[in-house]
Amino acid sequence: MFCGYRRKIAMSGGPRILCVIVLCVCCVLLGQYHLSNSVRNNPQQYNDLNLESIETRRYVSDAGTLNRINECLNYGSENLPPLYIITPTYRRSEQLAELTRLSHTLMLVPNLYWLVIEDAYKTNDLITDLLKRTGINHVYLTAPMPEQYKKKKGAKPRGVSNRNKGLEWVRENAKTGVFYFADDDNSYDLQLFNEIRFTRKVSMFPVGLVTKFGVSTPVIRNGRFSEFYDGWQGGRKFPVDMAGFAVSVQFLLERPHAIMPYSPGFEEDGFLKSLKPFEPNEIELLASSCTKIYVWHTQTKKNEPSSSLAEKYNNTNVHLLKKILV
């Protein structure tokens, strides 16, 4: 129909007019194509147009920025082995701050699933909201410490029920990729995630700020693993920090009985030993043969629960803030 129309014009008006009309049609087509392409290929530009219209541009929505980041990061990242980050947590004054801070690190890592597991009987809406706002693929589960350990005197096996719950989730939901126990108060270099992602069995690397030694690491002598450098040996086969190793999901699936024991101070060792058969000479050494530090065992100063609020603040914003505070 399109060609027939043009032929009719050409026959009546001559080739010159035909040429001009066809060129005009082409220009219009090219123009339309350019516009549709700009929107399709530059979703962030499209977002900006929407943002522009927000009242006086005073607030740029978090969601807008985060969607743009995720769009960029996820593009092409689906071929990377997935990373399952297991983060045990518990309600305390610093919890929201710590998880917010860690979320920013994880937002920069492509193809990642964040398993946030709280030592509690029910989830907390503030955390649910925080996780949603990050745009990270996540699950938020609860795993309270069994009552018998809560009652026990002395050091408690903190985070064990959480981490075992994480392992349970990984077993049920993952087939490939790598998992890593990442506490919410540690600090991580992005390079760590680039490297652990390709773990075949169990990879290890130095952790800074552990004991008075300042670092916990495998010792590399003549280019090979020789022993562990850690301020506390305790007769452990694997004297390493919880943040010092990552494990392949497939390797875990081949060891259906691997589990973390409720033994304060021996959680890492117990878990790594439960991955048997697995010997220290099989460790994959990351971080440039353990010469760089990509994770630090930073600890946050504990705060007492906030003091109670005087009645005179009843009809003020401080009264509302109190609901967020521990």
Added chain:
Amino acid sequence: MFCGYRRKIAMSGGPRILCVIVLCVCCVLLGQYHLSNSVRNNPQQYNDLNLESIETRRYVSDAGTLNRINECLNYGSENLPPLYIITPTYRRSEQLAELTRLSHTLMLVPNLYWLVIEDAYKTNDLITDLLKRTGINHVYLTAPMPEQYKKKKGAKPRGVSNRNKGLEWVRENAKTGVFYFADDDNSYDLQLFNEIRFTRKVSMFPVGLVTKFGVSTPVIRNGRFSEFYDGWQGGRKFPVDMAGFAVSVQFLLERPHAIMPYSPGFEEDGFLKSLKPFEPNEIELLASSCTKIYVWHTQTKKNEPSSSLAEKYNNTNVHLLKKILV
């Protein structure tokens, strides 16, 4: 020339052939345009192709990921008022960890300049390298505490020389936008940066984990500023935390004598008073009328310098790690 060529063909072969040829040319043009557009509009796709070729895809370079993020974030963000983040720092066991962690938050904020200012006589290559890897626009300066305060007994005016150096840099290099004093151990919600960016004079908002009150904030009564809620008043006109306010660059430039005093505990108050004329009723109240917490004064547990290394580790990786440790 293009039209003349076609006209010649039309004259010899008739309008049908002309029509077919022009359509073919259009198809070729559209095809070429599509290809060039794909590469231009999807730089991340182009980067992926480069990444693919890296040996066994084992290491995805930090720089690659970061460039993609920055490319996405900076796209269209040049219209946002710039943010100048002034971070005082000093050499200690936790320094690299804290700056790494903070950098991840700042990497997610568009149109930002990071002024990292160390209390030292010379810069540190580890920090220079870290800052370069973040891809953030930054300057790294030094500003040692004057000797007279170092010798003084009791509380020291920490971070004052750093922050004044930051103000000096802002005065010399910025004309618009907003600056904010962001310590390297605090935790920040991304929404904070969205909001402070549009400060006209001085904006304020709650800071969590400050004193036993658990929060420091302006008090809003009947929708208006009424007083300050802070665990330590100390006779201050502005009893607020260093992380609790942001200031417009233009407002600072109109107050050439504004400066932070070397008075431990009175740094915030002294600086805000030096912005005169400025009264508490002019404060712009952010964070949903100060009912949300977007910044926390988290403090990291201090670590002693790491113990010295036994000679037996001389030809191992631990010897090299020691150079990173404090």
